[in-house]
Amino acid sequence: MEDIRVVTDFPRKVREIENLWIPMPDGVKxxxxxxxxxxxxxxxxxxxLEYLPYRKRDGTVERDALTHPYFAGHGYAGVRVDMRGSGDxxxxxxxxxxKQEQDDCLAVIEWLAKQPWCSGSVGMIGISxxxxxxxxxxxxxxxxxKGVISLCSTDDRYSDDIHYLGGAMMCDxxxxxxxxxAGAMTPPDPLIVGDRWRAMWEERLIGNGIWVHDWFEHQRxxxxxxxxxxxxxxADIDVPVYAVGGWVDGYPNAIFRMLEKxxxxxxxxxGPWGHKYPHLAKPxxxxxxxQECLRWWDQYLKGIDTGIExxxxxxxxxxxxxxxxxxxxxxxxxxxxxxxxxxxxxKKRMLHLAxxxxxxxxxxxxxxxxxxxxxxxxxxxxxxxxxxxxxxPIDQRTEEGNALIFETEPLTQAVEILGFPEFEVTLAxxxxxxxxxxxxxxxxxxxxxxxxxxxxxxxxxxxxxLEIEPMVPGKVETILLKLRCCGQRFEAGERIRLAVATSxxxxxxxxxxxxxxxxxxxxSRLILPVREAxxxxxxxxxxxxxxxxxxxxxKVLVEAEPFERSVCTDYITGLTVHQxxxxxxxxxxxxxxxxxxxxxxxxxxxxxxxPNSAEGTCTWEYTxxxxxxxxSIAVSATVRAFRDVWRIETHMLAHDGDxxxxxxxxxxEWPRDLN
Numbered sequence: 001m002e003d004i005r006v007v008t009d010f011p012r013k014v015r016e017i018e019n020l021w022i023p024m025p026d027g028v029k030x031x032x033x034x035x036x037x038x039x040x041x042x043x044x045x046x047x048x049l050e051y052l053p054y055r056k057r058d059g060t061v062e063r064d065a066l067t068h069p070y071f072a073g074h075g076y077a078g079v080r081v082d083m084r085g086s087g088d089x090x091x092x093x094x095x096x097x098x099k100q101e102q103d104d105c106l107a108v109i110e111w112l113a114k115q116p117w118c119s120g121s122v123g124m125i126g127i128s129x130x131x132x133x134x135x136x137x138x139x140x141x142x143x144x145x146k147g148v149i150s151l152c153s154t155d156d157r158y159s160d161d162i163h164y165l166g167g168a169m170m171c172d173x174x175x176x177x178x179x180x181x182a183g184a185m186t187p188p189d190p191l192i193v194g195d196r197w198r199a200m201w202e203e204r205l206i207g208n209g210i211w212v213h214d215w216f217e218h219q220r221x222x223x224x225x226x227x228x229x230x231x232x233x234x235a236d237i238d239v240p241v242y243a244v245g246g247w248v249d250g251y252p253n254a255i256f257r258m259l260e261k262x263x264x265x266x267x268x269x270x271g272p273w274g275h276k277y278p279h280l281a282k283p284x285x286x287x288x289x290x291q292e293c294l295r296w297w298d299q300y301l302k303g304i305d306t307g308i309e310x311x312x313x314x315x316x317x318x319x320x321x322x323x324x325x326x327x328x329x330x331x332x333x334x335x336x337x338x339x340x341x342x343x344x345x346x347k348k349r350m351l352h353l354a355x356x357x358x359x360x361x362x363x364x365x366x367x368x369x370x371x372x373x374x375x376x377x378x379x380x381x382x383x384x385x386x387x388x389x390x391x392x393p394i395d396q397r398t399e400e401g402n403a404l405i406f407e408t409e410p411l412t413q414a415v416e417i418l419g420f421p422e423f424e425v426t427l428a429x430x431x432x433x434x435x436x437x438x439x440x441x442x443x444x445x446x447x448x449x450x451x452x453x454x455x456x457x458x459x460x461x462x463x464x465x466l467e468i469e470p471m472v473p474g475k476v477e478t479i480l481l482k483l484r485c486c487g488q489r490f491e492a493g494e495r496i497r498l499a500v501a502t503s504x505x506x507x508x509x510x511x512x513x514x515x516x517x518x519x520x521x522x523x524s525r526l527i528l529p530v531r532e533a534x535x536x537x538x539x540x541x542x543x544x545x546x547x548x549x550x551x552x553x554x555k556v557l558v559e560a561e562p563f564e565r566s567v568c569t570d571y572i573t574g575l576t577v578h579q580x581x582x583x584x585x586x587x588x589x590x591x592x593x594x595x596x597x598x599x600x601x602x603x604x605x606x607x608x609x610x611p612n613s614a615e616g617t618c619t620w621e622y623t624x625x626x627x628x629x630x631x632s633i634a635v636s637a638t639v640r641a642f643r644d645v646w647r648i649e650t651h652m653l654a655h656d657g658d659x660x661x662x663x664x665x666x667x668x669e670w671p672r673d674l675n
Contacts, residue, residue, distance in 0.1 A: 004547065012072070012073055014038065016033070016034070025107055029090050032079055032108075033056045045076050047118050049125070052080070052129055058596050064078075077112075083104065084100065086184065089188075095211050121144060124149070131150040131151045132154065132157075138241065148241045149242045153251055154229075155231040160254055162175070165456045167461025168509070169641075170507065172250075173216075174639045184204065185208065187201035201656075201661065210666070216648060221465035240265035245269075246272060246273030247331075248387050248392060253420075268316075283328040284331070287544075289546065291547060323450060324451070326394055327391075346529045348530070349527070352525045353522075354522070367519065370501060370519065371514060374614070380439075390563065393450070396497070397449050403439070404499070407497045414491050416488070417531060419529030428517070431513045432460075432470035435504070436479070436502065437500070438483060443497050455482060459479070476518075476520065505606055514611055552591060554588070556585060557586040579604075580600075584599065595624070598621065600619065612643045644671065644672060645672060
């Protein structure tokens with residue numbers, strides 16, 4: 001990454017502890033890698049913990065090398081811990097965000113605070129899983145924890161993670177479920193754990209389990225999902241929280257909610273980025289995020305006044321118009337600020353529906369019907385974009401035949417929005433269960449349409465995600481659908497479009513029956529969070545450029561295959577296949593001697609006329625080797641959406657060299673619960 005300045009001369013010299021064992025109360029030992037100032041025992045420093053199941057030896061190792069030595073060089077101990085049952089740590093990891101995971105983290109924090117090189121103060125930083133558990137552990141209030149930086153995370157495990165979107169079963173439940181399963185099946189490194197590596201590996205292969213089974217067993221917002229959802233009681237968190245994310249990522253919504261509802265000190269930052277740290281992320285512009293972290297840590301872990309407490313609560317990137325593309329290097333725009341959220345600069349603007357039109361004037365109560373083909377939504381891209389690969393939405397013109405289209409006249413002046421668009425719709429369904437999809441787009445002169453936001457609702461969840469209620473066929477109801485948050489500028493001459501459909505594939509699985517919705521236009525409206533420029537915007541200092549510690553050495557032994565994202569339709573049967581292939585090639589990390597390869601294929605197929613034909617298959621293959629040691633794992637999971645049941649077929653095959661270590665096959669079914 002040519003635009004990142006590599007720092008090698010730090011205020012304090014850094015030493016590294018390649019592996020250190022942290023004992024848990026039950027005798028299990030967790031593996032940690034630590035970077036800290038050479039003189040930390042004489043001049044103790046706060047510890048910054050990143051606590052993950054992603055293998056510190058070869059999983060996050062390249063990112064860790066950029067981040068934690070940088071913190072150490074500025075007077076902190078950067079601590080990277082493999083969670084129980086992952087990487088080189090002992091024990092089992094039987095699921096996401098379990099109480100055991102939190103309990104272990106409390107013990108890790110207590111242990112860190114007592115070390116002679118630690119000042120007694122600890123911060124937690126993490127992205128995705130590490131962002132989740134930072135919030136969850138903060139809610140447990142360990143005394144030594146003084147602050148959290150949580151990136152690309154959520155406060156709500158049920159309705160704002162990979163499980164359900166508006167109560168609709170997400171395809172990412174299968175995608176991520178297979179990814180997490182494969183990762184949980186990988187072996188420890190024999191150089192760290194010795195000859196017991198095979199026994200530890202077999203314990204994981206047999207004992208870590210297939211987490212997606214638990215996820216399909218729980219189809220409503222029950223205690224399974226309430227656990228670990230800090231939205232259940234925001235007041236549990238009393239330490240300062242810096243919530244960070246990007247518009248391409250899947251998790252920006254939580255930032256707004258936490259700014260509104262956390263009781264203590266909090267700050268939000270939303271850029272144009274995908275699911276990555278902002279000094280490494282695409283689309284750009286990247287920022288000096290590690291420097292920003294130091295300002296946060298210095299303020300709350302060292303008590304140094306950095307001025308960050310006096311800055312606006314929210315800083316967000318308003319994106320300029322960009323024509324549709326599956327990947328962007330940069331998204332032009334500008335930074336804006338709000339002193340709190342909801343911010344005083346944001347006001348609601350109503351656009352009323354009429355056949356084919358959006359207008360500030362309310363029209364007649366005309367009714368339009370929609371019954372989309374099951375392939376509606378194929379242009380949507382991924383629910384959670386990583387930015388570095390071409391998975392963003394493509395031209396929304398491809399959806400025009402699949403949805404009802406409502407569109408403004410060309411705008412006479414520019415409009416900027418920040419926050420959550422909402423669709424207040426009066427409708428009826430001809431079936432007890434149906435799916436409602438709403439997509440907000442920016443239409444350019446000439447017709448190209450870029451997606452700005454979208455929302456999905458399983459109408460059985462229109463009132464509640466636990467006490468769900470089928471629709472009464474023919475009964476007219478008014479429903480509010482909140483779309484994903486966004487920050488977007490529409491220029492004069494462009495149009496604002498709302499597309500309404502009954503499918504959104506392959507973001508969510510279809511409901512079990514094909515339904516037709518009747519939209520009462522005169523009683524329906526799109527509500528936009530329109531923002532006027534504020535004087536506070538001009539006070540924002542520019543972020544410094546991105547910096548990092550020295551990248552670790554890596555050697556590419558086999559080049560990765562080109563990333564593939566394709567749609568193929570059989571014009572005889574109608575079967576449509578959406579496929580993504582992501583091959584990482586083969587990499588050698590000289591500092592460990594480990595050679596690693598990885599390959600993932602996600603395949604989702606459906607017939608446009610049959611919701612019960614929906615099927616997804618996801619596969620992962622990993623190989624790890626050094627000298628004569630070689631371990632490989634291959635997993636495959638298939639979900640079939642039959643009318644009455646969800647069927648999941650799984651296969652796992654692990655090899656120690658040429659020998660089969662463990663192989664398993666399972667087929668399980670769960671009744672569909674109005675989804």
